[in-house]
Amino acid sequence: MPEIANTAAKVAVAMTVNGRLVSAELDPRTLLVQFLREKLLLTGTHVGCDTSQCGACVVHVDGAAVKSCTMLAIQADGMSVTTIEGLAGASGLHPMQEAFREHHGLQCGFCTPGMIMTALDMVARLGPDLDEATIRENLDGNLCRCTGYHNIVKAIGAGAAAMGAGAKVAAE
Amino acid sequence: MYAFDYQRPAALADAAALLKADPEAKILAGGQTLLPTLKQRLAQPTALVDLARLPGLSAIEKTAEGVAIGALVKHAAVATSDVVRAAIPALADLAGLIGDPAVRNRGTLGGSLANDDPTADYPAAVLALNATVVTDRRSIGAGDYFQGLFTTALEEGEIITRVDFPQVERAGYAKFRNPASRYAMAGVFVAKTADAVRVAVTGAGQSGVFLWEEAGDILASDFSPAALARLELDPADLMSDLHGSAEYRAQLVKAMAKRAVAKALA
Incomplete structure (x- = not known):
């Protein structure tokens, strides 16, 4: 052999x-x-x-x-x-991280880093106005075994909107 | 993974020379199939020859006949390409259904075709569109390229450089995914030219992608989902596994063919 x-x-x-x-x-x-x-x-x-x-x-x-x-x-x-x-800056959590905290988008937290990195990719590709169907479709490659995804989807929608609002403020 | 040496040639000729010098070396493109295979120790190449930085293999170009897509073009780039969307929208649709977003950011057209998984998506498009696989040695028509499960006309060390997809009158792709693996349990690509219709099926055949010629003949005279209603696909040559029987897949293929025609007409 x-x-x-x-x-x-x-x-x-x-x-x-x-x-x-x-x-x-x-x-x-x-x-x-x-x-x-x-x-x-x-x-x-x-x-x-x-x-x-x-x-x-x-x-x-x-x-x-x-x-x-x-x-x-x-x-x-x-x-x-x-x-x-x-992601987090000197002033605290990234808006997407903050949205996961605010909307209880995690339970055990194991999948969370990947969820957040995928969420940011989604915003980069598709912009900050994400509807539920788009979010769910683009979470295709991320599994969560705790939450049933409901709050993750809410968190991503809110985090994306916060990023959009932040970008608008920065531009003004 | 077993240990391997890593090579990153700067030119296509250097890559070919490395592969010629070491028959046990393997080509690395996006790695979305090769790396999982290596992690399971199902292959033991002596070296990986990484093509990712080779110039000239990453372009999407409009051609007189249709669109030419470089072997290293990633699925995400095909899915979002205005050039592909304008010439063959069904091809962009198909690329957007491969794996998941992160996989589409790494996986390549050439890698998918070289691997020729019987449940991969791209082989259906290449065969239905009668595309031409161009390598560092020659051009291979789709009809000659696919030769069975994970088996192609590629010779040892032959490198795909691009695929020439001809534009057609209408095309559509519909896929029934395995929800866990995201591979096709049945994927049907329908392509209509002025004088013929080609219907290619992936995910279901025992010998990989195949042309469903009876469906093409019927659709050539009546290009509508309803035209397929009276047609049955013989399950004898279809896959049977824990995900579904051959008879079930025969029904799936028919259902996906109808959906693909509907999409082509949309």
Whole structure:
């Protein structure tokens, strides 16, 4: 039987995570989520199913929501990554985080980081006026085992509206 | 995952050379199928050759015949492309039904076609539209490209560079999804040209995507959902699994074909 090679040449990875330039020498098979959680200790990004079904691991890579359990860290080389830890500002929670708190959009909280990152992707793609059907359709890749989604949908609608209002104020 | 080496060639010729030098190396595009496969240790490539940064494979272009889509174009880009929407709206619709939003931000046209999953969406569009798969070596017509479950005309190390989709008079795609995997349990793409109708079915066939020729013949003379009412699809060659029997899938295919025609007429 051929011996299973269990080592590979390390690869150099550099990327911007939440505005900070980070670099490392990694085994090529290191997943983006492993890199974020285990090397950078950004444990807000969760691993739920590890099979790209549940969306607990959603982060933004160059502005697009991706499942970080189904992307190698080396594939994000040179790119800009935003995780849940990168959202809150000096003045407090991001409006979408605040909306999840306000509308009780979580129970155990495990799916919440992925829900919020997906919600922000939704606003970026579709704008701040999101109706319930659009929200539900675009939550297709995010599973919650507690809430029945009702309050998550409400939170995303309210968070999106708050972001829209905030953008209007900023523009005036 | 078993260990593998990682290569990121800067040019198509370099990628081809790497694949030629190492027959056990595999191409990495978006990775939405390959990475889950590796995580389950169902494959053990010596190296991954990452095509993602290769120039020239990521464009969507209007052509004289229709639209040319680069192999590395992501599903989300096809779904939201004005060029695709104007030329073949059903193709944009199909891309927007693949997986979920995050998967669509990573998965690529070339990756889907190279993998040729029997329940994938794109093969139905390629076959119904009679598109041409262009590689670094040649052009392959849709009729020759699909050769069975996860089996295509691609040779060792051959790299898809783009797909040429011809514009048609009308087209529509309807899909009945497995709610867990989001793959098609039956997906039907209907394409009407001036003199023929092609009906391609994914998700249901035992040997992967196939043309439902009887449906195409009937629709060629009467392009309406009602025309399919008297037609039955023989379940003998359809998949039977825990998600549904072959007989159930035969009904699903018929129902999706009607919906696809209705969408094409909308």
